[in-house]
Amino acid sequence: MIKIENLEKVYKTEEIETTALNGINLHVKEGEFVSIMGPSGCGKSTLLNVMGLLDKPESGSYKFIDTELLTLNDRERSNFRKRNMGFVFQNFNLIDELTVFENIELPLIYNKVPAGERKKLVNEIIGRMNIVNRSGHFPQQLSGGQQQRVAVARALVTKPKLVLADEPTGNLDSTHGNEVMELLCELNETGTTIVMVTHSSHDASFSNRIINLKDGHVISEKINKGKTEELI
C-alpha cells in the first residue's frame, strides 16, 4: 500500500544542518501493523510526519496505492489526508473547548459527512471504545487513558485506510497503555493499516514488523513472528 523510496529530509537552522531522514526506503502492505523504533533524534517522528503529509521531504518518492503524494499541493494534501489517514498522538491533542462527542465528530465535519450520518458514526465508535457515558464530557474531565481512547476514536471514525500513531502510550501508565495497544490490535485485525512510532519494545511486540532507525537510516527490520503467523 505504501512505497517510500530514497526519502531525504534535512532541517536547517542558521548555523547547522541536521539530516533527519537519509535515504529511507520502506514498504508497508495493506493490513500490516508496523512499529518504527530507534533512539531519540533518529528521525522516526519525522518519518511519521512525512507519511502523514504534515511535513515535506527534500527528495524521494512516497506512493500510496500508486498515487505519488509528494507532488501534491497543500490543498490536495489536506484532501488526501482527511480521506485516508487517521492520527493518534502521544499527548492526545484533543481540543479542550469541545466535548468528547464533538471532538470525535470533527473529522467527519471536514469530510462533509451529513449531520445524521455523523451522529450515527460517532455513537457507533463511542460504543466500540466503551466511552458512552463520557460523550458529553470535556477532555480535562477524563483520565489520560480515556483521553487516548477518544483520540483513537477520532482517528478511526472516518474509517481511514492508514492510522499513524506517534508514541500512543507515551503519556499513559502501563494498564491504560495496554488497553490502548489492545485497541490498536483489534483495529488492525479489522483490516486497518497501522504505522506506530514507539520507544517501547513492549508496545512494538504488538505489531507484525519492527523497523529500527538510526541517524536517518533504516538499520534493521524484524518480523514479529508470532504476530505474522497470526496474520497469515
Add this chain to the structure above:
Amino acid sequence: MFKLNLKIALRNLWRNIGITSINVGGLAVALAAFMLLMMYFTYETSFDKKNPNFDNIYIVGRTFPDFKTNYTPPPFGKAIKENFSEVVAVGKMKKGGFELAVSSHTSTVFTKQQLFVEYEAAKMFNIIPEGGLKKPNGNEFLYYLSKPYMQTLFPNKKDTKPEMVSIGSRSAEQFGEVRGSIVPDSHSNISFDAVSIVNEIGTGESYGHPNYFTYIQVKPGTDIASLELKINNLYHSELTKNGMVDEGEDVTETNAFLDPLKNQHLKPKAGSDANYKVLIALSVLGFLILVIACINFTNLSIAQAAKRAKEVGVKKVMGAYRFQLTIQFLIEILMQCLVATVLGLIIAEIVLPKFNSLFLVHLSIWNKENGLIWQLPVILLFITLIAGIYPAMVLSGFKPAAVLKGNFQTSRQSYWLRNSLLVVQFSIAVIFITGLLIINSQLKYMRTQDVGFNPEQVVYVKNLVYYTKPEVFAPVREKIMKIPGVKAVTVANAIPDGSGMGGNGYTVEGKQHSLSFLDVDYDYFETLNIKLKEGRAFSTSFQADAVNSAILNEAAVAKYGIQNPIGKTIRGCNIDYTIVGVINDLKAEGFEKAVEPTIYAINNPCGNPKTEIMVKVDEQRMAEVLAILKSQWSDINKRDGDNFRYHFLDELYGKLFAKQEQLQSVFFAAALLTIFIAILGLFAFAKYITNGRIKEIAVRKILGANDLQIFKLINTSFFVMVMIANLISWPLAYILTKKWLETFAYRIEIPILPFVLSALITIMLTIITVTIQANRAVRANPVDALKYE
C-alpha cells in the same frame, strides 16, 4: 462546521474571560471615542448641507490690505444681480445689535439674535415660518419669533393670527406685530431667535454703509473664478462711480471675493480657520486612537495564540484548509468587534452629555442625520480587518507537525514590530501627559495672576438706555448708591469681558498713534478696583473731568514714550485732553492678546454709547443688594426698568478661559485614553514575553535567582522601551507646547517638571503592569514549567 467553530470560539473567549474583556473593552473605549469624534466631524462639516442650494450659495466678502470681512454695502448686491445673469438670486441679511425685550400682556422674552432677512435670502436659506414663507408687501416687516419664545409669550395660542407685542421697554411704548413662530435650523450658519422678513433692507444706504451680509445663489456649473473676477471689477467701478475713492487712493486696495457657503462654518475666508484645524486635529486623534486600539487587539490576540495552536494543528491534521481557518478566526474577531461596537455605542451614549457640553453641541446617537447608520458597518469591517487579519494569518499559519509537539514561535520580525508599536504608543501617551501638565500650569498661572482689575462682586446690569452724559447717569447712580451694601456704581461703553473696544487716532507731542478708547463714567476705576500708577481717577470735584480729562494705561504711555505724562495733552476727536492719571495695564481681553494701549475718558464724541452699568457690592450683602435692585429697578432705571437682568462680571470674564478649559478637558481625556491603550498593549506584550520566557525563568530560579532578580530581568527591556518613548516625545511635546504657549501674550516659561512627571508616570505604570504579568511566571513552580519539555 460553523456551529462547532462558534462553540470553540465562545468557549475559548469564556475561558479567557479576563483577556477577552480587556481586549473587547479596550477596543470599545477607543471605538466610543472614535464614534463621538466622527459624529462631531459629520456635524461640523454638514452645516446647511440639507439646503438644496448648498453648492450654489456664496457670500460676497471684501478684502482690505490687513483684513477680510463679510460685511458689504447694500447697493452692491443689487448691482451684482443686475449685471450677471449667472447669479439667480441675491439676498441680504443684517444682525440686530441689541438684546431686546419682547413682551405680551403676560410675559416677556429677550431676543438675543435678531436677524433682518430679505425675502430672497429667506428663500435661499429655507427660512420658513410655521404656516409658510409669505412675501411682504412693499416696505412691510414680517416679524417672527422662535417657537419657544412664542409659547412663552402666548401659551394658549391655538390660531395663526398675528399678535401685538411691545418691543423694548414697555414704557417706551413701541409696539409691533408678531406674525407667528418659526423653528430656526440649529444646524445652519444662519442663526437667530427672532427674524424680520422684508423685501429689501438697507434701501437708501450707500457704499459707505457696509453693515450687511450679501449672499448670492448662482446657476449650477457656474465658473466661480471668472464670476469672482467680474464681481471684483464691478465692485471697483461701483466704488469709483459712487465717489468712494479719494484722490490718490488706489481703488484696487480693497477687493471683493466670493466664499462658498460650505466654508462658512469652519474656514471662512473672512475669519479664522482655527475651528477647522481643531476639527482635523481631533479627527486625526480619533483615528489614531482607533488604529492603536486595533493594533493592540492584534497584539493581545497573538499573545493568546499559543492557546489556539493545538486546535489549529488538530484541525489541519483532520484536513482543514488554511483558508478555512483564516476565515474562522476572522469571523471570531468580527464577533468580538461587533460586541466592542455595541459596547462602544453604549459608552458613547453615556459620555455624550459630557461631550456635548464640552463642545457646545447637541449630538445624538439616535439622530439619523449623523451618518452612523452607514458608518458603523464600515467601521466594523475596517477594524475587523485591521485588528484581525494579522492574528488570523499567524494562527492559521501554524505548522501542525510542530505545534502538536508544543513548539511554536512567532517570528523575530513581529517582535520588532511590536516593540516599535509599544514605543509609539507610549510616545503618544507621553506627549498628551506632558501637554496636559503644561496646559494645567498655564491655566493655573492665568487664574492666579493679577489681571489688573477685580471682577469679583461686580454685578453687570443689562440696560438699553444711553447714559453717555454723566448728568443723565447721576440720578441712577444716586439711587443705586443708597442701597446698603453697594460700594460703587459706574457706566461705560464696554465691560472687561474680552468684547473689545473701539479705536481712534490720538496725538501726543506731535506723535500720532491709534489707541483703543473706553468711555467711562465716574467711579469706573473704583468699581473695578483698578490701581492708579500715577495721578488721580476721575472725580466730580474736577469739572474738567466731564469735558476733557483723560486717563491712559501704561501701554499707551509706553507707546508714545511720554515722560511725566500727568498734565500733558493728548489730542483726539477734536478735543485736547489733559492726562490726569495713568493706570496699570489690565488684561480685560484675557491672556492671549497683549493689553491694548488705551485711553479712558468721560467725554468722547467719537465714542460709543455708554449702556453697561456695573455695580460693586459688599461681599456679605450680595443677595440682599440684588433683591433690592430687582424690586426698585423700574424706579431706578425708568426708561428701561421693566426687567432687572444681570450677570456677575467674574463669570463673564471667566468665559475668556473657556476655550483653554475645553482644551484641558480634551487633553485630559486623550491622556487617559492613550495611556489606557498603551497599558493594554503593554499588558499583552508583557504576557506574551513572560509566556515565552517561562522556561528561562524556571531555569534561572532553579539555579538560584530570587524573585526580585527575575522581576528586574523582565522589567529591564520594558523600562528601556518606555525611556526611549520619553526621549522621543520630549522634544515633540516641547515644540508643540511651545507653539501653543506662543498663542498667549502672557504665558509661563515651559517648566521641566511636566517632562519629569510624565516619565515617572509612564515608568511607574509600566513597572506595575509588567510586574503583575511577571508575577505569575515567577510564582509558578519551576518543575511544572520544565515538565512541558
